Amino acid sequence: MLNESIIEHRRGVGGGVAFIVCGPSGAGKNSVIERVMEALPGLSYSVSFTTRPRRSDEVDGRDYHFITDEQFNDLVENDEVVEHVTYLGHQYGTSRAQIKSVFADGKDVILNIDVNGAKKLMERGLSDFSIVYIFLTPSSLEILGTRLRERGTETEKQMEARLIVAAEEMKSMPLFDYLVINDDLNTAVAELQSIVVSERCRVISRK
């Protein structure tokens, strides 16, 4: 039996998996994703489109592609986003072309998507690749509130709005495959990393 024939029984790196990380605003999704990408090879981050204004600590093309409402509507019309949602008055969407180009590179894609966007994907699915749904959150809304306050980029009213949305988003947790608790960054990084590694060890049924 050749080496290839054994290793080919598992998904491996670049096995066409999209790791979707969801969770309330302030959960620390970006920090965890960043650290996991540093630790593991073969992961590429797909940057979402948004019509919301850029925060002072954000970089266009790294955190989001910041575009206008008109540009966004064009993308939707031309079916260039796999999902899109409106969150607190702004639009967010995931580029189809970007996901395809990651897979063409032989890597896995990791995405930071809104909970409602993920729910839309769960309903529709995507024929070309497998999706692993991961919910990432601190263990309580109290911790979440503290983090949003520490970030200090928003008014008290905006934060309250985010916490109300967060409480609502928590209800969707049972729909996800995995739940990563981010009370401690190192633990959360180790958990998300384990999910990626183990999904790559999954046995695939031959076609």
Added chain:
Amino acid sequence: MLNESIIEHRRGVGGGVAFIVCGPSGAGKNSVIERVMEALPGLSYSVSFTTRPRRSDEVDGRDYHFITDEQFNDLVENDEVVEHVTYLGHQYGTSRAQIKSVFADGKDVILNIDVNGAKKLMERGLSDFSIVYIFLTPSSLEILGTRLRERGTETEKQMEARLIVAAEEMKSMPLFDYLVINDDLNTAVAELQSIVVSERCRVISRK
């Protein structure tokens, strides 16, 4: 929302999972399992029964419970093993009482089971707990043969018999959930560890 209500959405440690590690003789299952148990809390190893003679490097009660054919037949008759197989003329079986006591301790159980024993469990299932099936093997039979030779505990004829059985066992790989490649011990340990951690992050549906 209380802390408990979020964390309770995932399986966690001691969520009633049996991690079954299978693979050909000489694959290094015991070494990998040992290292993972050192690294992760809440894992307990279930020692199998066997009627095969003890090897010089083995300890009764640690590697196996070495028992007579008569004792083994009594266990089977009293339904005290969850699965049992005959391999190269000797009997092997997994204690039901031991698994139950691990779960009663709030831990997960990890088992080293013969491939055919695992296949029997797949067919029958076990009502009281979830089973995660892991196949562990080097990436080729050549590497396996080298390892068996290095162990030097058997005759050339016994090793040939093991390699014939191994080639047969490889055919069952597609039935397993995960495939861990043990060409490098550290990599294999990281993979098995990731599987345990990620399975503990699995979202459970509330009843």
